[in-house]
Amino acid sequence: MDVLTGTRARTRRAILDAAVAVLSKNSGASLADVATEAGVGRTTIHRYFRERSDLLAALSVYLLERIETATERARLDEGTALEALERVCQEYFELGDGLLFAFDNPQLTTWEGWDEETDADRALTRLVQRGHADGSFDPGQPAEWVTQMLWAMLYTAWQHTRDQGAPKHSSLELCLRSLRKCVAP
Amino acid sequence: MDVLTGTRARTRRAILDAAVAVLSKNSGASLADVATEAGVGRTTIHRYFRERSDLLAALSVYLLERIETATERARLDEGTALEALERVCQEYFELGDGLLFAFDNPQLTTWEGWDEETDADRALTRLVQRGHADGSFDPGQPAEWVTQMLWAMLYTAWQHTRDQGAPKHSSLELCLRSLRKCVAP
DNA sequence: CGAGAACGGAACAGTCGTGTTCCATAAATG
DNA sequence: CATTTATGGAACACGACTGTTCCGTTCTCG
Structure with a gap:
């Protein structure tokens, strides 16, 4: 198989x-x-x-794979933390509808079978901690909060283009702008 | 009846x-x-x-009412725009699970039967425009985007307490902090 | 071209949620 | 206390989706 x-x-x-x-x-x-x-x-x-559940399970690993490769493409450990955060934001944005699905099914990113975090989750958390350590990210917002915000903003941005027909680049631009200001110290 | x-x-x-x-x-x-x-x-x-649809319709007006009264309580035209935005954020946070439902069914806030915006939507948009006018809000983020971000952040905050058991006040605090930084010029 | 793989569609039984009716019981009200 | 009023539960028909089988057709690859 x-x-x-x-x-x-x-x-x-x-x-x-x-x-x-x-x-x-x-x-x-x-x-x-x-x-x-x-x-x-x-x-x-x-x-x-x-069965339907088999399709959903396959869907999980399919999306998880796409998230993982997007995370790898973003090269989170290169450049400044802010640059890396913007890169990963752009990569995730390319997931399109998969973004909405992943956001609506949070059990994907947390325990898609095991109760373990995914590599992508860990890498993202490490990235924010790096920003905390070198003083480029606001220390008042814990890493878990920032990553959740990232997903919520991406969700909002994608929905914004899908439902209101806003051009992709402008939605992404707004998303990046808001995210940048949020994490700034 | x-x-x-x-x-x-x-x-x-x-x-x-x-x-x-x-x-x-x-x-x-x-x-x-x-x-x-x-x-x-x-x-x-x-x-x-x-019918089920009747329950859902009643649910719409029920939540819409709660949103409206929460908006009125926030007195959006008093004090600075930032103060008003923080007040409405706190009021909406009190909606609890209704927050998640409203966020998952955006057709509520846009056209719950009519294709018209709700009073709350209009009031919120006006508030952000006031912030734009007096220079206290970032002019690079349109009002529609800011209101959508507000809901997304509230959603994130409430989910944060519900799923991870974080105390309500700290989630709300994070939400307010992020929102403040987002709208700052 | 020919064998085997991949596919579409019809048909069927089984399950689950829905919407309705009916009746007996519990609760509120004057 | 007696009479509405509100309720819970059983029973039923109906429809939608699911999972499976079977057979004929199409395609793909050697």
Whole structure:
């Protein structure tokens, strides 16, 4: 079940992406809705994920992977803490609808099966602590608070573009501006 | 149907409050769950609200009322804009779980039946514009963005206390601190 | 081109929430 | 205390979603 032919890997991706798009708008959507969005038969979904819970579990690891790679791309230990924070903000913003889904299902980032923090969470926390240590971040706001704020701001920004049709770059710009001012000492 | 005896008014409130508590945790919860939380029979709920949608509609006006009165209590046109913003933040924080519900259902604050803004929305927007005018708020962040940020921060703060058991006052303190820095010029 | 893999769709049983009716009981009210 | 009034619970029909099976079709790759 690890090795998938090109075709299977492709439709699997299509189903997962469709699930993110549909479930981020309506977390109670039916599998038929997901199938339609994916351009696939409902039975095909069951071929890849026996039960709905299997799809949701796969969705978890899928998004978690995307979050992890986005975090790695941001290279949190390079440059100043503020620069790194802005980079990771931009990377996360690219997650798009996955952002909404991840925010609505916080159990993803905290215990997606285990009760352990993810690497991304730890890296983010370390980053804020680095900012605390070198005096570039406000020491009055604990790291956990700052990371939660980051997600909430990203959620707001993405919703802002999705619902009100604001251009992506301007939403991201507002998000970065607010975040910068928040963490400043 | 406007005049309710004391008893009916009381159970109606119990049902609405239970619905807020349950649906803010799981928006797909069944009416049986709400009934249990309210300490009431499932049929009783149908006596007060024929269909699920009727309960949700009543929930909208209930929360909208609470938001309106909270906004009035904050006296947005008194004192400096910053002081007023902090007051309204504190008032909204008292909404508790209603906060999560309102944040998850943004259609409440924008068009709960009509496609019109609520009084609270307008008052908040005016407040931020006042801050822009007298130079006490950052002109680079439009009023709509600031109000959305306010809700996002409140959501974060309340979730912070609910999930991580942080004391209410400290969460609110963090929220106020972040908000203050955000709107500062 | 041909075999095997991948797929779509129909059909079916099972489950769960919903909305309704009916009746017996508990509570409030005058 | 007697009469409304409010309630809880059982029972039922209905609809939506789910999970499964089966079969014919399409595609993909050797």
